[in-house]
Amino acid sequence: MLVKFAVIAGSASKDLGKRIARRLKAPYVEAKTRVFPDGESKITFGHISIISQVRKVSSKIYAIIPYMGYARQDRQFLSGEIVTMSMVAKMIQTAGAKKIIVVDIHSKIALNHFKIPKENVSAIPELAKYFKKMKLKNVLVVSPDMGGSLRAKKFASLLNTDFVTLKKSRNRKTGKVRVKSSNVDVYGKDLIIVDDIISTGGSIIKATQFLKRQKCKRVFVACTHGLFVEDAEKKIKKSGVSRIISTNTIPRNTSKVDVSGVITESIR
Ligand code: R5P
Numbered sequence: 001m002l003v004k005f006a007v008i009a010g011s012a013s014k015d016l017g018k019r020i021a022r023r024l025k026a027p028y029v030e031a032k033t034r035v036f037p038d039g040e041s042k043i044t045f046g047h048i049s050i051i052s053q054v055r056k057v058s059s060k061i062y063a064i065i066p067y068m069g070y071a072r073q074d075r076q077f078l079s080g081e082i083v084t085m086s087m088v089a090k091m092i093q094t095a096g097a098k099k100i101i102v103v104d105i106h107s108k109i110a111l112n113h114f115k116i117p118k119e120n121v122s123a124i125p126e127l128a129k130y131f132k133k134m135k136l137k138n139v140l141v142v143s144p145d146m147g148g149s150l151r152a153k154k155f156a157s158l159l160n161t162d163f164v165t166l167k168k169s170r171n172r173k174t175g176k177v178r179v180k181s182s183n184v185d186v187y188g189k190d191l192i193i194v195d196d197i198i199s200t201g202g203s204i205i206k207a208t209q210f211l212k213r214q215k216c217k218r219v220f221v222a223c224t225h226g227l228f229v230e231d232a233e234k235k236i237k238k239s240g241v242s243r244i245i246s247t248n249t250i251p252r253n254t255s256k257v258d259v260s261g262v263i264t265e266s267i268r
Contacts, residue, residue, distance in 0.1 A: 019260035063097035066249035071110035089113035104224040128158035144207040186216040201232035
């Protein structure tokens with residue numbers, strides 16, 4: 001059978017891969033991952049295996065990387081650091097990807113390491129749709145740091161409300177996060193903190209603690225990529241967050257928002 005596309009999903013994106021295949025009316029190729037005792041893994045996709053194998057049968061290979069890891073290592077912050085994002089981009093290109101599609105990549109600088117056509121699709125409209133249905137009143141959107149300000153602005157405009165930006169700093173050596181005191185009027189308001197990634201939860205916890213001290217009402221969290229390293233989700237809830245909503249770029253309990261639609265739009 002001659003098909004325009006086949007969707008081949010890596011082990012972390014099986015459900016998302018199936019959803020994209022359904023939307024494209026394309027065959028879904030099952031992935032088999034075998035992990036050896038030494039930790040090495042071997043990935044086989046039916047008759048075809050990973051991008052370099054797909055290249056043997058197709059010249060139009062889109063690498064869809066819903067959560068682009070290493071995007072936070074997009075530049076040298078401290079002397080001697082390796083810009084790992086650049087290495088990762090080279091590997092993906094060398095393997096034969098002809099276009100890369102990512103969702104809410106951490107920074108545009110990270111995407112610039114790719115020399116092939118690239119598209120960064122946004123999950124923000126989908127996350128905003130979810131929160132709109134909750135019909136929260138007297139709600140304000142919060143960016144935990146300057147880097148997320150535009151994201152929060154967009155989210156707030158979709159909810160027809162305002163946004164504020166906190167002043168976060170991170171110790172580059174220890175990774176510890178601090179939210180500096182700033183003048184934000186959140187008294188008695190429901191808040192939605194919008195972030196791209198939740199990893200250890202440190203940023204959200206510090207932001208929530210600060211906002212609670214300012215006597216806000218409830219704190220909700222919307223994020224694209226819910227990594228939740230170790231017991232991050234539990235710790236965030238303990239800090240006073242009422243609800244965390246993430247997308248299915250990484251399948252988690254919190255993945256209530258589906259990004260297969262926005263990804264599929266960028267494939268057509
Ligand atoms: C940082 O600039 C990112 O936008 C996230 O705020 C950060 O990566 C979250 O990491 P963590 O949950 O470990 O604080």
